[in-house]
Amino acid sequence: MSLTKDAGHLFRFAFLFVVAFAVFLVVRHFVVPKSFGEYGHYRGAAIGEIAARPLHYAGHETCETCHADILQMKKAGKHAGVNCEACHGPLANHAGDPSIQPAKLDTAVLCIRCHAASAAKPKNFPQVDADQHSGGIACETCHQPHSPAIQSGGTK
Amino acid sequence: MNLDRRHFLVMLPAAAIAWKYVLAGTPEASPNYTMTDHWWSMLIDIPKCIGCGNCVRACAAENDVPEGHFRTWVERYLVTDWHMESPEVISPDGGKEGFPAAAEEANGKYFFVPKLCNHCTNSPCTQVCPVGATFITPDGVVLVDQTYCLGCAYCVQACPYGCRYIHPEKKVADKCTLCYHRITKGLTTACCENCPTGARQLVDLKDPSDPIHAFLKTHYVQVLKPQMATGAKVFYNELDGSVR
Amino acid sequence: MNGVEGYIYPNEITLYWSVLIVLYPYITGLVAGAFILASLVRVFNVKAVAPAYRLALLTALAFLLVAPLPLQLHLGHPERSPEMYFTPHATSAMAMFGFVYLWYLMAVLVFEIWLDYRRDIVLLSQSTTGWKRLLYRIMTLGSDNISPRSLVIDHKVGWIVTLVGIPSAFILHGYVGFIFGSLKANPWWNSPLMPVVFIFSAMVSGIAAVLLLYMGITKWRKMPIDMPCVDTTAMYLFYIFILDFSLEMLDLIHRVYEADESFRTLNFMVHTKLYFSQIVLQMCIGTLVPILLLGIVQVTKLPALIRKRIYVVAGCLVQVGVFAMRWNVVIGGQLFSKSFLGYTTYKMGLVSREGLLMAIFLTILPLGILWVLMKLLPPWPEKQHVPLPAATPAH
Structure with a gap:
């Protein structure tokens, strides 16, 4: 064709x-x-x-399997709902290998992160002007971080 | 104290085993996790948020979030009187280091709004991905396959909430995974784990025993930008109308 | 700091779509516009434009070959771009790019050019020597049949290809508009008119580009400019421009009148950060002035020299205006926060992968490709009636 x-x-x-x-x-x-x-x-x-990505925060359930004493102390106080790593930082490596010691904490920095007074915070949330409140004395002098109300026992 | 120490020593091997179990495997490998049994989301209880920035720091530490980018961030609103259309909003470094102290505002109100990916059911970001590198999982989490992403940034443009960014080193889209590596192992997200006031709570809408159901029955909640009809799943309790 | 004003979501500081994404719709627009001009000759039988027919096709091809480069260069992982072909996501407008592009390149442009040039290619494959001969022989696909009947078949098939090509050109550029217009998250982009406005501005820029190229190249070849050709092209340019302008005004009026939640923010942006590129460049210099110039030619009887000068000025202004329009869409759409409470700033790099120099290079590159194409496939009919042995192609 x-x-x-x-x-x-x-x-x-x-x-x-x-x-x-x-x-x-x-x-x-x-x-x-x-x-x-x-x-x-x-x-x-x-x-x-x-x-399968790696964890950095172990989660309070893992912490509590060993640190049951702290859990008992915390349970009764105002910080019952504050999980361990919220203050102590990510500690999955410590959970996997307890010989790794977590860093010591500085309450002067830590406490104020939440409790510094600001009109923007909810009114019912306890807040202080750090300088007026303690005049530079470390927070844990009066408040035990795991159970912060003063009557439940400061260290001094 | 002695008892505690003994208790500690007894518990140690058990904890190690529990921890190994927590670390183990993928959801498919884990017999305790079935994707179709879950539908993940989050509840943000605005009156509880104190703007401490713990969630932002925890997210960055858990997920290696690059500096200057945010998978979650916190905004502080100041709305004066009836001026809902022009709120004064700040979010210094995403609220990572908290917020400057605010003085009392005679004629206005302050509140904090934590933001994160809304893990939308009808997500505009997954819709526009040209290659299927971002998707919603069968358990309701919007994820990015970073080995497949082109880095075209179309999804970044499509997200109405500004939740996505291009990872400056990996050159691919990056976003909140709702800590998928945690929630599939029975843990909560890094932000929820570290929220000191319980303002953020991971919820599983498919779990009938999840407290979210009781909460929703008694509270008035809202999602962000409902007019976008994205099927956003992050519920905000007492969200002010000025929030966008 | 960071060029941020007001409040923006913290992830919005960086613009992820750079000047290269401005260039991309601009270049595809030129392709679509040049092709539509060619189709005027082929399908709508506008004989006057015939001298520019082949040039329009080659221009379209030259720009189309460059069109994917800015996209490719802006990707975080260019090496993964074949995924667009292997696993295209059906709900993504962007995924269609690969297929629309390939279809348009191979089934429309290359096929039509091949059909149109086949006789020349066969003759050249016989008259040239060396690597050129080999190249032309490959281009014949091993068939040297240029019998009158085969050429008639080519002509008929070519007509059908052009007919299919018109909607294809619309789709090629319309979908670029759809990429922006379909994003509900961005009120500056979100508009059903976006694809239509893109198509019409594409036609305007493409026709003006061919007009400029035709006049420039003809002058360079020291040949007389075919006045009916440029006059007719300018007339079509004028009318399509009027349509384009009306559509853009419709979009604008609609936005102003509707004044939705984003209006205050966008209005402020247009009056500040975008004032120069939107009001001055796009609307005044790039639209109103050339429309006025082209309109004057339509209603008055000016001498040929003045008309030519007006066409050159108007053609250049059109390019400025359409490029500014692409800029305002792409960059403007990322300058404001989706919180409608603030703005960021675009900082263009100079020598970076997505910087200014790369953009300039990508704008010039199609002209280089066009030069090569014109060497290979001379678009001027008068040169081809004498296929001399060992002939050097036109000039």
């Missing part, structure tokens, strides 16, 4: 497309991660990888 003869070059062009598409499909088969589409349009294995 003269049509196929005179349109032959068009078929050559089309053939290039078909070849390119076939190559694309083959490459795609090998390149797309295996778990892609397992749960949706994403790499399913990514969920597990993200879940």
